[in-house]
Amino acid sequence: MLTSSALTVAALALSGGDVRYGAPPDTGPYAHDARSVSAAARGAPLQRAPASAIQSSPDSAAIHERARRLQSRFESNRLRYLPRTLGGGHPDCDEVIGRLCIWDDGDDGWTPRPEPEKIVALRTELLAALDSLAREIPGDHWVFGQRIRYLVEAGRLEDAASLADRCGLPDRWRCDAYLGYVRHRQQSIHGAEQAFRRALDAMPARIFADWTDPEPVLGRDLRRWVSEQPDSAAAMDRLWMLADPLFLAPGNDRWSAHMSRWSYAMSSEEARNPYRMPWGDDLEEVTVRYGWPVAWERSWRTGGGTGYSVSGLDYPGEFRSFPPLEVLDWGRERVEPVVWELRDGHARTKHSPPYLDSLSVLEGQIGRFWRRNGVLVMGAWESPRLERADLAPDATVDPAELRNRIVAGVAHGAGPGPLAAPPLRAGLFVEQDGALGVDVRTTVAAGGPVRLSALAPWSDWGVVSLETWSPETRRAHRLRAGMGFRYIMPDLLTLSDLLLLETGAEPAGPAEVAEVLRTSTEVAGDEPLTLAFEVYGLRSPSELADFRAWVEKSDEGFLTRAVRWLGFGGDREQVMIGWEEGGPERRGPLFRTFSIGLPDLEPGKYEVVIEVTARGHAPLGARRAFTVR
Known part of the structure; x- marks a missing residue:
C-alpha cells in the first residue's frame, strides 16, 4: 500500500x-x-x-x-x-x-x-x-x-x-x-x-x-x-x-x-x-x-x-499525482512499457482525493496485440478483498464523510449482523494525446478476477490505466504504464508483449487470450508458466524463425546475463526451451503459446524472456516479470 x-x-x-x-x-x-x-x-x-x-x-x-x-x-x-x-x-x-x-x-x-x-x-x-x-x-x-x-x-x-x-x-x-x-x-x-x-x-x-x-x-x-x-x-x-x-x-x-x-x-x-x-x-x-x-x-x-x-x-494519505518524466519522454525505438511508480517521500506538490483514504498499487499485467485497425489492449488483475473492518461505518468520522462509506442496505448503527461486500468498480483506460482513447468500465466482486480488453487507436504513445475503486470503503488500486501504440507495417518483423496465462490454458486463438490471462504475477517455485505471444512480419511457412525462451532473475545485470549466455555461472539451460518453425499459412500474425517449467526456484523476482531470430533480421525479444512466492 x-x-x-x-x-x-x-x-x-x-x-x-x-x-x-x-x-x-x-x-x-x-x-x-x-x-x-x-x-x-x-x-x-x-x-x-x-x-x-x-x-x-x-x-x-x-x-x-x-x-x-x-x-x-x-x-x-x-x-x-x-x-x-x-x-x-x-x-x-x-x-x-x-x-x-x-x-x-x-x-x-x-x-x-x-x-x-x-x-x-x-x-x-x-x-x-x-x-x-x-x-x-x-x-x-x-x-x-x-x-x-x-x-x-x-x-x-x-x-x-x-x-x-x-x-x-x-x-x-x-x-x-x-x-x-x-x-x-x-x-x-x-x-x-x-x-x-x-x-x-x-x-x-x-x-x-x-x-x-x-x-x-x-x-x-x-x-x-x-x-x-x-x-x-x-x-x-x-x-x-x-x-x-x-x-x-x-x-x-x-x-x-x-x-x-x-x-x-x-x-x-x-x-x-x-x-x-x-x-x-x-x-x-x-x-x-x-x-x-x-x-x-x-x-x-x-x-x-x-x-x-x-x-x-494535513492527512498523510496525499500522493504525487503528476506522472514521472519517463512515462512521457518516449523515444521512437522504445518498445517496453514504462511502469508509472507511486513514489513516497517529499514531493513538489501532493494531492489527497476527496473520495479516497488510500490509493495502492495494483498487481496485474497489461499486454498488447497489434491488429489491422488498432492495438488490442488487455489487462488482468485480482480485485482486492474487503475485510470486515473496511465495511464497518466509522462513528468518529464527520457525517458528511460517511455518505459514501455505508454499505447499501446497512443502516448506520445497525446490529452486528454480517455485512455484504459491495461490488467494486473496475476499469481499463488508455490515454492518448490528452484524451481517453479507451474507456471500459464494469463492476466486479471483491477478491475476484478482472479481465478487460479493448481496441485502442493508433498513437505514438499513451498511458494505460487499470483501476479498481470501492466508494464505500474509500479505497482504490491502480496500475499505470506508458507504452507505444504505433502502426506497424505488415512486412516489419515485430514481436508482441509476452502474456502470462492461467496454468495449462490452451486458447485456440488470440481472440480467447483475454479470457485466460493470469490475474496474478505471483507463482509457486515449482509451478510451470504458460505464456502467449504473437509474431508479425513472417510472410510464409518457408520463412523460418528460431524461438528461445528462458527464465532469469530480475536483478541480474548485463555482465551476469552475458556470462550465463556463454555457458558459465549457472544452470540456465534447466529453465530454457527452444524450437524452430516457419511463418503462418496466411499472411497475418503468428500466434503461439508455450509452457516453461520452474525447477524449484527460490523466492524472488524473475523474468521470463523470449527471443525470436529470423534469417536476415536482428533478434527480437520480449519479457514478462513474475514473482516466486
Missing part, C-alpha cells in the same frame, strides 16, 4: 521575535501546521496588490474595517483553544519556501483531533457578524471570501453553496471561483470544473496567468518537457489529465483541487491566519502546492519555557 507521512509547515523566526515561541494568543501572534510548516522571515514577504475592494463611501470603509477586526480577533482567540501537544523544534527542512520550513514528519497514522467546542462557537459568532455586515456592503469581495472560507471550514457546505449561488459581486468570476471551491469540497467535481472554467474565462489576464502557471506544481524536468512541446498549453492539459488519480471517478479532482487552492488563497489575502504573519507569496505558494491544513495543534516547548508553536496538519 502506498503510504505518505503527514506534511508539516512551520514558520521561521521573524525579525523582532520568534514566531514559533511567541506571546499568549490574545496579544496577537499566531503560527501554523499538519503538513508541518515552520515560518521564519528572511526579509519582508512579497505582497500582491491589496485584495480588498475600494470602498465607495466612508461608511462602507468603516464597515469593511469592522469586518477585518472581527476576523482578526477570531484568529487570535482560535489559538487560545487549539488542541495542545508536547513538542519542540522541528527536523531539518525538506524545503524552504520564503518564511516557511516544510518537512514530512514521518507520522503516517496521524488523524485530526475533534475541534474544540469553543472554536466552533467563536466561528459561528464570526459568521453571524459577517452575515450582518455583508448586508450593508454586499459588493465587498473580501467579506464574501471570509464567509465562504469559514462556512467550508465549519463543514457547512450546503450553506456555503447557497451563498455562492446567490453571489452578487461585481466581478462575477469571483462568484464562480468560490462556487467551484465549494462544489469541489462537496465532491461535485463536474460542477466544480464548470464553475472554474467560467471563472477562468472571465478573470483578468494577470490573474489567469497566475492560476494557470504550471511552475508552482511541476518539477524542473516536467517544466522543461512542457516547454519543449509544440503546443505547451495542450501539453499542460495532458499533464492535468494524467494527474487525475482515478479515471473511474467522475471529473478531474486534481485539477479542481488546484483551482480550489487558488480560490482559498484569494480569500486569504489581507486576512489574518494562524501563522501569525501577513499573507504573502510564500503562503500563497505553499497553499497552491500543498493545500491548506485540515487541523491545527499548539505545541509547547519541551525542557522548560513558556513558549509554543502552532502546527497546521
Whole structure:
C-alpha cells in the first residue's frame, strides 16, 4: 500500500521575535501546521496588490474595517483553544519556501483531533457578524471570501453553496471561483470544473496567468518537457489529465483541487491566519502546492519555557499525482512499457482525493496485440478483498464523510449482523494525446478476477490505466504504464508483449487470450508458466524463425546475463526451451503459446524472456516479470 507521512509547515523566526515561541494568543501572534510548516522571515514577504475592494463611501470603509477586526480577533482567540501537544523544534527542512520550513514528519497514522467546542462557537459568532455586515456592503469581495472560507471550514457546505449561488459581486468570476471551491469540497467535481472554467474565462489576464502557471506544481524536468512541446498549453492539459488519480471517478479532482487552492488563497489575502504573519507569496505558494491544513495543534516547548508553536496538519494519505518524466519522454525505438511508480517521500506538490483514504498499487499485467485497425489492449488483475473492518461505518468520522462509506442496505448503527461486500468498480483506460482513447468500465466482486480488453487507436504513445475503486470503503488500486501504440507495417518483423496465462490454458486463438490471462504475477517455485505471444512480419511457412525462451532473475545485470549466455555461472539451460518453425499459412500474425517449467526456484523476482531470430533480421525479444512466492 502506498503510504505518505503527514506534511508539516512551520514558520521561521521573524525579525523582532520568534514566531514559533511567541506571546499568549490574545496579544496577537499566531503560527501554523499538519503538513508541518515552520515560518521564519528572511526579509519582508512579497505582497500582491491589496485584495480588498475600494470602498465607495466612508461608511462602507468603516464597515469593511469592522469586518477585518472581527476576523482578526477570531484568529487570535482560535489559538487560545487549539488542541495542545508536547513538542519542540522541528527536523531539518525538506524545503524552504520564503518564511516557511516544510518537512514530512514521518507520522503516517496521524488523524485530526475533534475541534474544540469553543472554536466552533467563536466561528459561528464570526459568521453571524459577517452575515450582518455583508448586508450593508454586499459588493465587498473580501467579506464574501471570509464567509465562504469559514462556512467550508465549519463543514457547512450546503450553506456555503447557497451563498455562492446567490453571489452578487461585481466581478462575477469571483462568484464562480468560490462556487467551484465549494462544489469541489462537496465532491461535485463536474460542477466544480464548470464553475472554474467560467471563472477562468472571465478573470483578468494577470490573474489567469497566475492560476494557470504550471511552475508552482511541476518539477524542473516536467517544466522543461512542457516547454519543449509544440503546443505547451495542450501539453499542460495532458499533464492535468494524467494527474487525475482515478479515471473511474467522475471529473478531474486534481485539477479542481488546484483551482480550489487558488480560490482559498484569494480569500486569504489581507486576512489574518494562524501563522501569525501577513499573507504573502510564500503562503500563497505553499497553499497552491500543498493545500491548506485540515487541523491545527499548539505545541509547547519541551525542557522548560513558556513558549509554543502552532502546527497546521494535513492527512498523510496525499500522493504525487503528476506522472514521472519517463512515462512521457518516449523515444521512437522504445518498445517496453514504462511502469508509472507511486513514489513516497517529499514531493513538489501532493494531492489527497476527496473520495479516497488510500490509493495502492495494483498487481496485474497489461499486454498488447497489434491488429489491422488498432492495438488490442488487455489487462488482468485480482480485485482486492474487503475485510470486515473496511465495511464497518466509522462513528468518529464527520457525517458528511460517511455518505459514501455505508454499505447499501446497512443502516448506520445497525446490529452486528454480517455485512455484504459491495461490488467494486473496475476499469481499463488508455490515454492518448490528452484524451481517453479507451474507456471500459464494469463492476466486479471483491477478491475476484478482472479481465478487460479493448481496441485502442493508433498513437505514438499513451498511458494505460487499470483501476479498481470501492466508494464505500474509500479505497482504490491502480496500475499505470506508458507504452507505444504505433502502426506497424505488415512486412516489419515485430514481436508482441509476452502474456502470462492461467496454468495449462490452451486458447485456440488470440481472440480467447483475454479470457485466460493470469490475474496474478505471483507463482509457486515449482509451478510451470504458460505464456502467449504473437509474431508479425513472417510472410510464409518457408520463412523460418528460431524461438528461445528462458527464465532469469530480475536483478541480474548485463555482465551476469552475458556470462550465463556463454555457458558459465549457472544452470540456465534447466529453465530454457527452444524450437524452430516457419511463418503462418496466411499472411497475418503468428500466434503461439508455450509452457516453461520452474525447477524449484527460490523466492524472488524473475523474468521470463523470449527471443525470436529470423534469417536476415536482428533478434527480437520480449519479457514478462513474475514473482516466486
